Amino acid sequence: MKSRKEYGKIFPPHKLQRNHVAMKYKIDVAFKKEILDPEARAVEQSLRKKGFLSIKNITIAKTFFLELEDKNTLEDIENLARNYLTNPLSETYVIQKLDTEPSV
Amino acid sequence: MNTSSQIAIIVYPGSNCDRDCERAFKDIFDIDLLRVWHTELSLPKVRGLILPGGFSYGDYLRSGALASFSPIMNAIREHAKKGGSILGICNGFQILTESRLLPGTLLRNSQNQFICKKTKLISSKKDSLWNKVVSEKVLNIPVAHKDGRYYLDENGLKNLEDNDQILLTYENNPNGSVNDIAGVSSLCGNILGMMPHPERAALSNRQASTDGRKILEYFLSRAL
Numbered sequence: 001m002k003s004r005k006e007y008g009k010i011f012p013p014h015k016l017q018r019n020h021v022a023m024k025y026k027i028d029v030a031f032k033k034e035i036l037d038p039e040a041r042a043v044e045q046s047l048r049k050k051g052f053l054s055i056k057n058i059t060i061a062k063t064f065f066l067e068l069e070d071k072n073t074l075e076d077i078e079n080l081a082r083n084y085l086t087n088p089l090s091e092t093y094v095i096q097k098l099d100t101e102p103s104v
Numbered sequence: 105m106n107t108s109s110q111i112a113i114i115v116y117p118g119s120n121c122d123r124d125c126e127r128a129f130k131d132i133f134d135i136d137l138l139r140v141w142h143t144e145l146s147l148p149k150v151r152g153l154i155l156p157g158g159f160s161y162g163d164y165l166r167s168g169a170l171a172s173f174s175p176i177m178n179a180i181r182e183h184a185k186k187g188g189s190i191l192g193i194c195n196g197f198q199i200l201t202e203s204r205l206l207p208g209t210l211l212r213n214s215q216n217q218f219i220c221k222k223t224k225l226i227s228s229k230k231d232s233l234w235n236k237v238v239s240e241k242v243l244n245i246p247v248a249h250k251d252g253r254y255y256l257d258e259n260g261l262k263n264l265e266d267n268d269q270i271l272l273t274y275e276n277n278p279n280g281s282v283n284d285i286a287g288v289s290s291l292c293g294n295i296l297g298m299m300p301h302p303e304r305a306a307l308s309n310r311q312a313s314t315d316g317r318k319i320l321e322y323f324l325s326r327a328l
Contacts, residue, residue: 035211
């Protein structure tokens, strides 16, 4: 068994350098169409009971915002999105690059 | 043969069935499980591994996902590659599917509720060792999960059936699993994963059923 201190060495707390211009990405992760999302169905049913009768096909997605150092390429982001942030069997993703302003 | 410490159990932050497994293996088979913390980079020399139930890393991202990125995972993959036995129970099954050691994935139960109840499981593997050890057709083993809806696409399901990888199916599907699947094995049969908890149906003096013993016995007979 490892102590908490040793554990910290393996997963160092992430610190972004304040003055570093980072790449910013937004990654949306949603269930594939054929996958039942019971949470979205429950929200939909409740809203219909509240009188929003024209609402249909609610989906709930997760969004990740991340900042990366310049050296990371698009392949790295693809790899991150495909193999870590999503489970390819049940989820899809959309990557969007965001504008970065140089920080002061 | 001294079977002590030939089986290890991986403990993650949030695992909560590791002690139950230890108790079951000690009381039934007189085997002391070796506890291995998830930050270890290597495994002690063992023949079998157990990934216990629980809520590793609080089920963040997806159930079992963060556990499948943990430092011990490379050693687990090596163990699997060498043909070593692995039994993943509940969250352990989720970790095995997330790390792609087993096919499929486990999604939120179709009724969006945590289910904790006794279930009847139908033994469906045709392998001769399985049929010898798990002699009964119907097993009473409880489930306790919120993310237990097994899902796999049609091609994958066909492969599972063709390669005799389905271990157990539910008699009354509690969670919407595709084809009522409750547990599967890897192609070579050395990796077993199941949502029901065999360690909660093992001790005759305190548990309602002892059918889970047969699953543990099968795991041991493959491992040792």
